[in-house]
Amino acid sequence: MSVPIVRSVDQLRESVAAWRCEGVRIALVPTMGVLHEGHLSLVRAALEKADRVIVTLFVNPKQFNSQADLAAYPRTENEDAAKLAPVGAHLLYAPDAEEMYPAGFATTVSVCGVSEGLCGTFRPGHFDGVATVVAKLFLQTSADFGFFGEKDFQQIHLVRRMARDLDIPITIVACPTVREADGLALSSRNVRLSPAERAVAPKLSSVLLKTAERLERGSPIMPTLAESRAAILTAGYREVEYLELRDEADLQPITSLDRPARLLAAAWLGGTRLIDNVRLFRIGSTD
Numbered sequence: 001m002s003v004p005i006v007r008s009v010d011q012l013r014e015s016v017a018a019w020r021c022e023g024v025r026i027a028l029v030p031t032m033g034v035l036h037e038g039h040l041s042l043v044r045a046a047l048e049k050a051d052r053v054i055v056t057l058f059v060n061p062k063q064f065n066s067q068a069d070l071a072a073y074p075r076t077e078n079e080d081a082a083k084l085a086p087v088g089a090h091l092l093y094a095p096d097a098e099e100m101y102p103a104g105f106a107t108t109v110s111v112c113g114v115s116e117g118l119c120g121t122f123r124p125g126h127f128d129g130v131a132t133v134v135a136k137l138f139l140q141t142s143a144d145f146g147f148f149g150e151k152d153f154q155q156i157h158l159v160r161r162m163a164r165d166l167d168i169p170i171t172i173v174a175c176p177t178v179r180e181a182d183g184l185a186l187s188s189r190n191v192r193l194s195p196a197e198r199a200v201a202p203k204l205s206s207v208l209l210k211t212a213e214r215l216e217r218g219s220p221i222m223p224t225l226a227e228s229r230a231a232i233l234t235a236g237y238r239e240v241e242y243l244e245l246r247d248e249a250d251l252q253p254i255t256s257l258d259r260p261a262r263l264l265a266a267a268w269l270g271g272t273r274l275i276d277n278v279r280l281f282r283i284g285s286t287d
């Protein structure tokens with residue numbers, strides 16, 4: 001049995017209206033496809049809170065700042081649809097670009113502050129694209145809950161701010177990053193890694209974890225981060241875009257570990273850009 005697929009806003013709203021008549025709670029899991037265990041874990045988490053789960057599959061052109069990246073983004077809709085029924089998703093919404101952005105489309109949702117720095121610095125326009133499409137998905141589905149993975153930590157902050165600012169009545173639920181056995185964060189981009197790159201890839205998460213441990217033990221922040229950047233490059237990554245310590249609650253830069261923090265990184269392995277982040281638990285050290 002496969003999950004029903006709808007491709008238009010009208011069809012989507014028909015399904016949602018029927019569910020609303022039953023008085024059920026609806027959850028949304030937005031994706032760009034190439035579904036992996038991380039996405040499926042979001043569906044499972046969504047099923048614990050809601051009675052119906054809509055997964056969306058839309059490779060959103062507005063959030064790619066490079067046409068080459070958009071063209072190279074993997075697309076596996078049939079395989080994706082086949083993975084959804086066994087986990088219990090109820091509907092796959094997979095509109096095309098004309099349905100999402102019909103001729104004349106002229107609106108951009110821009111979230112200041114939270115979309116600046118980190119990925120925002122290196123992917124100009126990316127978060128406007130994310131905020132615009134996610135706002136549309138929230139409004140199209142009128143879901144009660146939206147489920148997002150913590151791998152895209154800045155995105156969660158952005159989406160929360162946007163929903164709050166626009167009075168969209170949805171509860172955002174953040175779920176832990178799912179990892180391979182060797183620590184590599186699951187990502188649709190991992191399929192692009194060559195075998196040699198795949199062997200190097202887990203170094204990003206292992207350096208992040210080691211750095212977090214060192215900082216928690218009181219190692220000075222700036223020199224420790226500089227050493228960790230060098231360690232990522234020595235491991236075989238081509239470029240480290242950022243490796244930063246931020247306040248977990250508002251993503252502001254911090255210079256002392258006096259509150260819950262996140263260590264976030266983005267780095268290029270050959271032609272693939274990977275991001276990851278870890279939480280710091282112990283509080284008390286200063287730089």
Ligand code: PAF
Pocket residue numbers: 030031032058060063130133134152155
């Ligand atoms: O995280 C993603 O896959 C995308 O940014 C999202 C949330 C589906 C919006 O296109």
